[in-house]
Amino acid sequence: MRSFLRPALGVATAALAVLACTSQAAPVSAADAAYDVLVFSKTAGFRHDSIAAGTQAIRDLGAANNFTVTATEDAAAFTTGNLAQYEAVVFLNTTGDVLNASQQSVFESYIGSGGGFVGVHAAADTEYGWSFYGNLVGAYFASHPHIQQATVRVENRAHAATAHLPQTWTRTDEWYNYQTNARSTARVLATLDESSYSGGSMGADHPHSWCKTYNGGRAFYTGGGHTQASYAEPAFRAHLLGGIRYAAGRAKADCRPETGYTTLYNGSTSGWSQAGPGSFSNADATLTSVGGMGLYWYSGKQFTDYSLKLDWRLAGDDNSGVFIGFPPSSDPWSAVNNGYEIQIDATDAADRTTGAVYTFKSADIAARDAALNPPGEWNTYELLVEGERLQVFLNGVKINDFTNTDPARSLAGHIGIQNHGTGDDASFRNIRIKELGTPPPTGNTTVQAEAFSAASGVTPFTKTGANGGQTLGYIDPGDWAAYQGVDLTGVTSFRARIVSGGPGGTIQVRTGSTTGTVLGSVAVPNTGSWTSFADVTTALAGVPSGPQTLYLTFTGSGSGLFDVDDFTLMKGSGGAGPIVGLGGKCLDVRNAGTGDGTQIQIYTCNGSAAQTWSVTPNSTVRALGKCLDVSAGGSADGTKIQLWTCNGTGAQNWSAQADGTVRNPQSGKCLDVSGNNSADGTAVHLWTCHSGANQKWTLP
Template sequence: MRRLLRPLLGAATAVLAVLACTTPATPASAADAPYDVLVFSKTAGFRHDSIAVGTQAIRDLGAANNFTVTATEDAAQFTTANLSRFEAVVFLNTTGDVLDGTQQSAFESYIGAGGGYVGVHAAADTEYGWSFYGNLVGAYFASHPHIQQANVKAENRAHAATAHLPQTWTRTDEWYNYQTNARSTARVLATLDESSYSGGSMGADHPHSWCKTYSGGRSFYTGGGHTQASYAEPAFRAHLLGGIRYAAGRAKADCRPETGYTPLYNGSTTGWSQAGPGSFSNADATLTSVGGMGLYWYSAKQFTNYSLKLDWRLAGDDNSGVFIGFPASSDPWSAVNNGYEVQIDATDAADRTTGAVYTFKSADIAARDAALNPPGEWNTYELLVEGERLQVFLNGMKINDFTNTDPVRSLAGHIGLQNHGTGDDASFRNIRIRELGVNPPGGNTVQAEAFSSASGVSPFTKAGANGGQTLGHIDPGDWAAYAGLDLTGTTSLRARVVSGGPGGTLQVRTGSATGTVLGSVAVPNTGSWTTFADVTAALSGVPSGTGTLYLTFTGSGTGLFDVDDFTLVRSGGSGGVGPIRGLGGKCLDVRNAATADGTQIQIYGCNGSAAQTWTVTPNSTVKALGKCLDVSGGASADGTKIQLWTCNGTGAQNWSAQADGTLKNPQSGKCLDVSGNNPADGQAVHLWTCHTGANQKWTLP
């Protein structure tokens, strides 16, 4: 209602194709519940001669895959009542302005009610003056060269539209250039390799097919489908079928925008090691489990705060899991005993089924069931680790939120894939990670759209938003709740907001959406719906421990503002994740980033590495690299070595930040001290009688 695209002008020209569609329909990998599809092919500009064969191809797909097809070029069919009959509407090579204002409103309501949209080729050359449509399709047509062969690069091989494709898909079609890059608002599924043909104008990043959620509905677009011959190609027909299944809600996918990830595996196994029996085969950029019980783990690096994404598929009733937070070891049981497993098998008990933190916390089963694709189809996990909090997303939907409180375990450490045993066939693709760096003082930043419950608001895909989405559609009286947050020591809340509307007030509450107000802050009009700003609410009376925080919203009018993310800011020394700074501004450091028990702790120039990223739990442990800051032997003599050691819950690993800036080990009554009061890189730290000198002063995250 308030996020507008500039009206854009353009028209496509096209050339003719002569091959007819004769290839039989390609079935989906699992039987879908019946559904209905409307194919709309009205043109007010160039008319493609492939419309008839394209329509017939979709009819063939429907006959083979349990959906009915109604084809029309009558825009009068766009009424609220009629559209409600269909799970998806396909705009098949439409051009120009094809709907009037009333029909546009009906289609907007249809999408808002959870409807699906499929855009094929010239659907991007349609309705340039209708901003809702432009946002829905994702990008408008700009130009095209002549029909020719090109290489399509399958970027996401988990989506139903692209899972069947090779990494490089070579075919002939008319290749569109677009006025904008869809990547900022959609999950790109495939790109064009401009070096493989002539006439591309978008450069190294040329999206060709993508998916997104928008205004409550689902959208899929493919730039293919100009020629008649396209609809005779089995791979293109399967591509089109997958897009229809996604738009109709029959195939689930993570269609959130994705940038900034580094591949850990996309065909190359560099950095990976096998622990225990069995192995993984590696073919077509796909790892497939063989025998076991073993663990294929990424031994090249440990991770502390990160978003890990990976695509997985089970062949049937099989078993596997993703392990995180374990120390380096050639024993696969080390991961079981020291880390956490996020389960994949959907057939076990609630605390050990898909999305469960195995034996520790069940997934939200209803949410899991709504997001899960069946055996034989690909699924996507995001494991979001922020300090000792783990959130599990399945195909873009949050299904678990777990906080580690066990002092012997940590979420920081290595990651790995389980090969469970003979007959348990699990495959993995496109394992990638985005390291989040050090959190601001006071704890983890929360993506506002990742609420646990809400009223009135919904996620909104937006360029410039951290994570690709904001908490949008905020009106007076709306609210959002966030469960499982560590509130201990929180003194303020900092929120990233955006508003081209009237603005309003953000209130912070506990207990319920009408509970005690801890603080509030006015949110102004920031200048536009693309201009972000930070606001801060001072908080008082915040309860300690883990709890649920409520954001509530007041103001006048509608469309007040969006919230991108928020950070709970704590007073110094009350816990968090990040560097511990001491003498000479140097950072507490694990020598050589080693993880062996007994590794010396030292100070060193701050560099942001995992060896200097500490998770501080108030009056408890201080952890790095999955292990604990430890007083050697639990001794109390001045000069006792301070080392890294497997977390064991003893008093030798208990630390308490003091008001005078010291970090005390209560068991010994002595303090963490820089040996010899020397700020040189590599200077060891040890235990010493507390005296509050500069070499005993520490700034904690």
């Protein structure tokens, strides 16, 4: 709300409306920085006669959209030096085994260093024996009927590959069935309506196009592109261009898997009400703001713990916002005075720009800028509310972490979107929500250290590698930070993520005041540098129950002792701790990585966060905020076990058995240490259950 000044209370403006959006002929891409694309079309099986047309279409797209195209069918192009010059590699109707082992290794490294992959049609009919590729492309080809017309249902209209499309897209092509459903590992952009054609075999959920992040890189796949005529269709060419732009990092998108959301708006305004002046137009399943200032709010229900997602677009230097946590009212000021606004206006001051909790907390500006699409293009917000903690994700990237400590406000309540005023043109699509339920009382609580309610001496410090983008920094002896309203019921220990290139020192945990009884203290070492994070843990004693003001006090010698990234209050009966297996080694997230696809292994037990697992019986096993996952939902012996964004699928369901094994019910197979080898770093994988020592686990 750039032009709206808060009254003395420290309020933010609120007005909202609804959007009308007409399909663009093509994604906006004129401003893209120049980049290079490799088109690879080698075939070792069926050869499509559309390859030449597809290659020329991509050349034409490049000429019009500021990227160069190199086309080859020579696998010798897959060298480290050669691939390094390309932002994206397109597998255009490749078939069969097209790369040898060394070339595969080079391509894996290319993706791992942030490269992009685009798979077109028969790219899913390629390299069946290469599991990395199978995970990257998302699903393998199974069969297809004859070429015919079908209806494509576009479910994500924020991605550059699909934003220009209507909700239903009718075209003619060869329609693939796949061996698995990509939804568990990718964000599905479009599906096939099997009732609109003959020969579909996947049922009501038949993914056709999707995107994902994988092992550090980006991947886009489309099932279209069999026929020569496809590459002359403007809508398909724009679809292909959007996928290339995403893979090359020029268009940003939230490509995390998504399931379990309930639609609040996708064309129907049932349950919505306008508060204050102005309105929203409603066309093409898009709400567009008209006049203001007002608030278009979902009056049908209030929400507590939830994940709210919505897609938004500004026409230019415009202004809007999303309001959460306000009571029912026909007065938009109710939202201003009782809730919070998550701002949409990238040109305003830091505490009132896109991603900011308006006038309360700035976004991580560097992270925000790296994730933001410019005016004219769509963006996606996720507002994750857990109790009084709000995390803001922009196009899948966390850009803010805020905890409400104001008793006059709450994050629980209604949600709404703002129509800021004439000339501030904002559009919204696909508003959906997933209610999370109240976290169990036995659950651990993680607090971002910079989200204090009061402090002395310390200040938030923006730092690469910090969870939430900031640490609690500038800590000197005698400094302190307080956290109001922290529920300490059942808490037995304290873990902090810290970093220090200084002398280190001690954290003391207290309640009541800065001189209150010390519940526990933990030494903080020099971690080797100001970018090397580590965990320190201590037991707590005499912990009071219920909501308390928690104090961290700091001691040591010298200045610049250490930074605190976040801290976790752990409960004795919470089912969290190490999972111990073969040779007394612990289940471990390799290198404490948090990227989707990170390998799970065994390692000497060290008490780190990479070995601290939260176990929900007959459900998920979690560490570092993500879930233990069977790669691509596979069932073959040797399938990779990895860390992945929690998505509620059977690939992330685990059940402890009476014989000490841990079974994945979907596959009927067990968590197994590869080769019965107890050496540090040995990978775990999925294997037929046999109750051997390498399948026995002790859970927390």
